[in-house]
Amino acid sequence: MDYKLTTPFTRESLKNLMQGDNVYITGFMYTARDAAHKRLVDLIDNGKELPIDIKGACIYYVGPTPAKDGQALGSAGPTTSYRMDAYSPKLLDLGLMGMIGKGMIGEEVIEKIVEHGAVYFGAIGGAAALISKSIKSAEIIAYEDLGAEAIRKIYVENFPVTVIIDSRGDNLYKRGREEYLKRKMQRKEEGKSNMED
Amino acid sequence: MxxxxxxxxxxxxxxxxxxxNYFLPEDVMKALENARKNDDWKLSQDILDKIIENARIADTEQVPxxxxxxxxxxxxxxxxxxxxxxxxxxxxxxxxxxxxxxxxxxxxxxxxxxxxxxxxxxxxxxxxxxxxxxxxxxxxxxxxxGFGSENMSRLKMLKPSDGLEGVKDFILETVELAGSNPCPPIVVGVGIGGTFEKVTLLSKKALLRDLDSYNEDPFYADLEREMLERVNNLGIGPQGFGGRTTALKVNIEYFPTHIAGLPVAVNINCHATRHKEVTL
Missing domain, CATH: 3.30.360 (Dihydrodipicolinate Reductase; domain 2)
Structure with a gap:
């Protein structure tokens, strides 16, 4: 299924999404990756306030290239998500509802996703120039010293993602592969080499 | 002088x-277009289309x-x-x-x-x-x-008794463990032989070889073909969403080694093996 969603997210707005759905997101979200996550969690551990509004927020795991004239942000594809596993459960507990990255995330994070009704989305790794076109504005709001790793508040229009882990914990990486291999096996038994249907 | x-x-x-960073090498574009033609799983086709479109945008607009x-x-x-x-x-x-x-x-x-x-x-x-x-x-x-794929690379000092099967298993295991992380379709660079440091250099050099080339030694050229087929039977597919095109190519380089050893290194790259060469 294809969906259009706006941020911030709520448990309600995410509950119908299923692994494999294509979603086009419009609204504000934050960019953060390794170094910024470490700082956010250090703040939480010290009982301090976060520089972002975490309730219902969506975080995009990205470290963009510098913008050229006329661009809001440079090339901006997803980075590998499992490196944020050490930090994301704490952010989910505080109200984070969406994460966008690529690659598998840990069991502990998936449990938190299910507990809070959040969703983990995948953007296409390696399609950074294409993805950049749906980013309309970008503003550094924290940790400017981190350069590409600074936290930016970005406004996106119809930002294309796919649901990887839905709010029930179902997993596209597992399901997609199983389905493909099952179909492949069926076709083999039927003696067909072409799998198009 | x-x-x-x-x-x-x-x-x-x-x-x-x-x-x-701006221009995808021609051999990679050709490999992507071939993969697109030969992959009949709808989800894979969509992703390959987008990756090809991305390369065209980067090329025309001169952006990374x-x-x-x-x-x-x-x-x-x-x-x-x-x-x-x-x-x-x-x-x-x-x-x-x-x-x-x-x-x-x-x-x-x-x-x-x-x-x-x-x-x-x-x-x-x-x-x-x-x-x-x-x-x-x-x-x-x-x-x-890029490090999304570099992080998924592995080295193992196999025993001579592990032999060719041990090498094959290690390659498949590495691709399996990498899964969706290194932005598949990937390119797999394999080094076999040498020493601890030499084998990783071989695997890096293997990644820089054109995707339409094969090892000059027919034994290793056949191994490249066999391993590509087996990698693409894993079903990981583009982006890990399931599908045929898990890898565009497996390139293998080898070097003499010690009587006691069988080093093997697998260096993973995303589809875009970005490199340039010049002779002065």
Whole structure:
């Protein structure tokens, strides 16, 4: 299924999404990756306030290239998500509802996703120039010293993602592969080499 | 004896790091288009289409195809009759990177110390591999290596008794463990033999070989074909969403080794094996 969603997210707005759905997101979200996550969690551990509004927020795991004239942000594809596993459960507990990255995330994070009704989305790794076109504005709001790793508040229009882990914990990486291999096996038994249907 | 100006080297490096990031190599584009033709799973087709579209946008608009513009790896073949004037060759290379990453709007992705992790802010230093060869030419190969895939790479010191099957299992296990992380479709560079450090260099060099080339040794060329087929039977597919095209190519390089050892290294790359080469 294809969906259009706006941020911030709520448990309600995410509950119908299923692994494999294509979603086009419009609204504000934050960019953060390794170094910024470490700082956010250090703040939480010290009982301090976060520089972002975490309730219902969506975080995009990205470290963009510098913008050229006329661009809001440079090339901006997803980075590998499992490196944020050490930090994301704490952010989910505080109200984070969406994460966008690529690659598998840990069991502990998936449990938190299910507990809070959040969703983990995948953007296409390696399609950074294409993805950049749906980013309309970008503003550094924290940790400017981190350069590409600074936290930016970005406004996106119809930002294309796919649901990887839905709010029930179902997993596209597992399901997609199983389905493909099952179909492949069926076709083999039927003696067909072409799998198009 | 031939004299090469270090400033030329700086200029060439600057040009190559920018071009490697903007323009997908032709052999990769061909491999992607072939994969698109031969993959009949709808989800895979959609993703391959988008990856091809992304490369065209990067090319036309002259922007980086990926936000991870890489750590720079340089392979030098320095003719023993070459003399470099006006500066040290290593400095000339790093200066080229400094200029290229600034002028080309490329991301600075290098930290000066792996534990303290402060960004050097100019993407230096490069990892430079020097080789002295006969002649009076200087050959420079530049690769910009992203770490989503570098992080999925592995090395194992197998026993001679593990043999060819052990090598094959290790390659498949590495691709399986990498799963969706390295932005499949991937390119798999395999090194077999040598020593602990040599085998990883072989695997990196394997990644830089054209995707439409095969190892000159028919035994290893067959192994490349077999392993590509087996990797693509895993079903991981583009982006890990399921499908045939898990890898575009498996390239293998080998070297003599010790009677007691069978080193094997698997260096993973995303589909875009970004590299440029020049001979001065």
């Amino acid at each position: 031939r004299i090469i100006d270090a400033n030329n080297i700086t200029e060439e490096i600057k040009r190559m790091v920018i071009e490697a 195809m990926c936000q991870d513009t890489g750590m720079v790896v340089v392979f030098l073949k320095i003719g023993q009759e070459v003399i470099i004037k006006n500066g040290y060759i290593g400095d000339a290379i790093n200066e080229g990177i400094r200029r290229g990453y600034e002028e080309g709007y490329l991301r600075k992705s290098v930290v000066g110390d792996p534990i303290k992790r402060l960004n050097t802010n100019d993407n230096t230093p490069a990892v430079i591999n020097y080789e002295i060869v006969p002649g009076d030419k200087l050959n420079i190969m530049v690769a910009v290596k």
